Amino acid sequence: xxxxxxxxxxxxxxxxxxxxxxxxxxxxxxxxxxxxxxxxxxxxxxxxxxxxxxxxxxxxxxxxxxxxxxxxxxxxxxxxxxxxxxxxxxxxxxxxxxxxxxxxxxxxxxxxxxxxxxxxxxxxxxxxxxxxxxxxxxxxxxxxxxxxxxxxxxxxxxxxxxxxxxxxxxxxxxxxxxxxxxxxxxxxxxxxxxxxxxxxxxxxxxxxxxxxxxxxxxxxxxxxxxxxxxxxxxxxxxxxxxxxxxxxxxxxxxxxxxxxxxxxxxxxxxxxxxxxxxxxxxxxxxxxxxxxxxxxxxxxxxxxxxxxxxxxxxxxxxxxxxxxxxxxxxxxxxxxxxxxxxxxxxxxxxxxxxxxxxxxxxxxxxxxxxxxxxxxxxxxxxxxxxxxxxxxxxxxxxxxxxxxxxxxxxxxxxxxxxxxxxxxxxxxxxxxxxxxxxxxxxxxxxxxxxxxxxxxxxxxxxxxxxxxxxxxxxxxxxxxxxxxxxxxxxxxxxxxxxxxxxxxxxxxxxxxxxxxxxxxxxxxxxxxxxxxxxxxxxxxxxxxxxxxxxxxxxxxxxxxxxxxxxxxxxxxxxxxxxxxxxxxxxxxxxxxxxxxxxxxxxxxxxxxxxxxxxxxxxxxxxxxxxxxxxxxxxxxxxxxxxxxxxxxxxxxxxxxxx
Amino acid sequence: xxxxxxxxxxxxxxxxxxxxxxxxxxxxxxxxxxxxxxxxxxxxxxxxxxxxxxxxxxxxxxxxxxxxxxxxxxxxxxxxxxxxxxxxxxxxxxxxxxxxxxxxxxxxxxxxxxxxxxxxxxxxxxxxxxxxxxxxxxxxxxxxxxxxxxxxxxxxxxxxxxxxxxxxxxxxxxxxxxxxxxxxxxxxxxxxxxxxxxxxxxx
Numbered sequence: 001x002x003x004x005x006x007x008x009x010x011x012x013x014x015x016x017x018x019x020x021x022x023x024x025x026x027x028x029x030x031x032x033x034x035x036x037x038x039x040x041x042x043x044x045x046x047x048x049x050x051x052x053x054x055x056x057x058x059x060x061x062x063x064x065x066x067x068x069x070x071x072x073x074x075x076x077x078x079x080x081x082x083x084x085x086x087x088x089x090x091x092x093x094x095x096x097x098x099x100x101x102x103x104x105x106x107x108x109x110x111x112x113x114x115x116x117x118x119x120x121x122x123x124x125x126x127x128x129x130x131x132x133x134x135x136x137x138x139x140x141x142x143x144x145x146x147x148x149x150x151x152x153x154x155x156x157x158x159x160x161x162x163x164x165x166x167x168x169x170x171x172x173x174x175x176x177x178x179x180x181x182x183x184x185x186x187x188x189x190x191x192x193x194x195x196x197x198x199x200x201x202x203x204x205x206x207x208x209x210x211x212x213x214x215x216x217x218x219x220x221x222x223x224x225x226x227x228x229x230x231x232x233x234x235x236x237x238x239x240x241x242x243x244x245x246x247x248x249x250x251x252x253x254x255x256x257x258x259x260x261x262x263x264x265x266x267x268x269x270x271x272x273x274x275x276x277x278x279x280x281x282x283x284x285x286x287x288x289x290x291x292x293x294x295x296x297x298x299x300x301x302x303x304x305x306x307x308x309x310x311x312x313x314x315x316x317x318x319x320x321x322x323x324x325x326x327x328x329x330x331x332x333x334x335x336x337x338x339x340x341x342x343x344x345x346x347x348x349x350x351x352x353x354x355x356x357x358x359x360x361x362x363x364x365x366x367x368x369x370x371x372x373x374x375x376x377x378x379x380x381x382x383x384x385x386x387x388x389x390x391x392x393x394x395x396x397x398x399x400x401x402x403x404x405x406x407x408x409x410x411x412x413x414x415x416x417x418x419x420x421x422x423x424x425x426x427x428x429x430x431x432x433x434x435x436x437x438x439x440x441x442x443x444x445x446x447x448x449x450x451x452x453x454x455x456x457x458x459x460x461x462x463x464x465x466x467x468x469x470x471x472x473x474x475x476x477x478x479x480x481x482x483x484x485x486x487x488x489x490x491x492x493x494x495x496x497x498x499x500x501x502x503x504x505x506x507x508x509x510x511x512x513x514x515x516x517x518x519x520x521x522x523x524x525x526x527x528x529x530x531x532x533x534x535x536x537x538x539x540x541x542x543x544x545x546x547x548x549x550x551x552x553x554x555x556x557x558x559x560x561x562x563x564x565x566x567x568x569x570x571x572x573x574x575x576x577x578x579x580x581x582x583x584x585x586x587x588x589x590x591x592x593x594x595x596x597x598x599x600x601x602x603x604x605x606x607x608x609x610x611x612x613x614x615x616x617x618x619x620x621x622x623x624x625x626x627x628x629x630x631x632x633x634x635x636x637x638x639x640x641x642x643x644x645x646x647x648x649x650x651x652x653x654x655x656x657x658x
Numbered sequence: 659x660x661x662x663x664x665x666x667x668x669x670x671x672x673x674x675x676x677x678x679x680x681x682x683x684x685x686x687x688x689x690x691x692x693x694x695x696x697x698x699x700x701x702x703x704x705x706x707x708x709x710x711x712x713x714x715x716x717x718x719x720x721x722x723x724x725x726x727x728x729x730x731x732x733x734x735x736x737x738x739x740x741x742x743x744x745x746x747x748x749x750x751x752x753x754x755x756x757x758x759x760x761x762x763x764x765x766x767x768x769x770x771x772x773x774x775x776x777x778x779x780x781x782x783x784x785x786x787x788x789x790x791x792x793x794x795x796x797x798x799x800x801x802x803x804x805x806x807x808x809x810x811x812x813x814x815x816x817x818x819x820x821x822x823x824x825x826x827x828x829x830x831x832x833x834x835x836x837x838x839x840x841x842x843x844x845x846x847x848x849x850x851x852x853x854x855x856x857x858x859x860x861x
Contacts (some may be wrong), residue, residue, distance in 0.1 A: 552718075629795055632795075
């Protein structure tokens, strides 16, 4: 009897435990990094990272330069946004860089990066970036890590499908996200509900010169749809460009519903070599268009802005062999071409599969006129005829795909918050790893080129939540670094980023490191207001404009006592940094300045404008800790009332200048 | 007077011709290391100029009140090329003349000019290291900043090293050849016995 009680009571206990167990919530899968992850991302003190990671900053309008695998931020590089930290957009020399046909625009939304290539492989000359709000393309010089040029894109709105480049950096492209009416004022002043008749899209092909100079070669005028992303063909598909487009419904309100109606939108295949031929044959139409072209001269350290007046256009509907539409499911976002140039991966952001198109099959279909109809007069290739195959059940919300050069593709899944590795030819899913959280873009060093460098993958996430110490409602964006050298992806590092990274690229340090400029040679400085010897430092009045020609060298300005400035004067400080040693910038700041400071690199000249509004003695000083006597690097300016008779006078250590 | 052996004449010729290289290479160098300059700063001294990171070194030196280093400040740079040219001509003439005493004269010329050079260098570096601006920002009582003639020395946060540059090594080879000639001339007889095969060169 006693034994039975024991058995039954223990059975009851087991049953209770079992019930308790199943009624509990399952444990959520936590992030697990591999055991030796720390040593794989550890860059010992004094050692250098293996890769430069050039990362877009999204809404901060900047680029951050990050070292991989450490994830350390090496530089914030201002592109489309003013940067009071170094005077970019505040100094007289750099203001023209942010000039547009709308005047000075101090901010933009920088989404994508394209590092220049030759024969489809990274060459480390420049990085291009797009401005999504006021359409522009910037070129960053990778020897100085400075924005060297910005070109505005006319007839465009929301330059999202940009700045992707052709195999040899012949062109950098700009596809408009918003279609808009174009032409003269009367043609652009139309009711919004005339979208179908009046709104057009454009794709600009910007020619890149040998020295990097950008110039719009021609614009393709397209039906009014939204262009999202793009990639150039490479290898066998060199000469073609592929653009994802959505809103083929041509909605102009509540797009989240109205632009999601069709089962399939398109990937637009453009034969740009053909377009070149038509332009050469004089088929282009010159139309009026106002846009700014801004370029930095490294000899004068001055950016010049030029307003251009016209652009050459080709309406793609006037030609039947320029553009072909490939149906692609559910509002395609990413449109990525594999290293061989054979496969084009479309990522329908609302799809639960990934279609992969074959360039060879596309060419055969075009040759055989294997079309399923027309879209606004453009031939639509039969979906099945261009399709290589489908990756089944990869996850939810595919966005972007990068490649490792070993026949594998890696796709970011926003909705299911993971990176999925799949084999391009077999279309089989090989591996998947969670991301924290909701990955947007992803990046493999060289992963968009003909020769990926492989080794690592970085996921740039849109949601951060609990990954780091909380910092109030606004959090940084998180990124995860994975080791992809083996069959399985391994999480190595989780690191915060600057701004909101969208696309990024990474390039081996060896391709850039040795070319990095250390100083500007003072004898090469051709700035018209440069002063190459303290003996030439001076203060000159021209009406109410006063020009102060200053030199700075450790640890003084020359001159450092200035009198004779009056309220209402427009004062320009032309500061030349006389240093010729690496990493000795000098700063210049003056009390009451309503703009910013300026940082002057060794051998360069920069100008800060100052309009004193009150009488008094104003101090100025060096803002960059330059030496043991940095705190002594200062000066005084006397500001007298308007109409005062105090003459211009300036000196250093009692020695008056003439 | 006895004559030089053919070998000695060739060696004096070679020794003097080697000095031509001094017109194209620096002779001496002063290198400076500090925590902020892991790559070393370097200054080279030629027959007729100073080169290297002069501006950077001057920029650092002004804190301790050292005078600016500039090629124009040293009158020696105007005359040293002529002295070197004169030495080369002397060497050629001595080889041509071919008397035994030539070997001693050549050695004396070389050693004499080297000593003169070192003395001059020492005096300048003494002047630079000792005669400091009394208004200098950094004054360390009792501290002087004379760089070493050769070898290394700690100067505040810097390690200073001085030593021969390419030209200096060439001059050293030239000097070794001069010593060799004197040696050959003294031990001519013995050498002739030992190296019978080369006897024509040693006659």
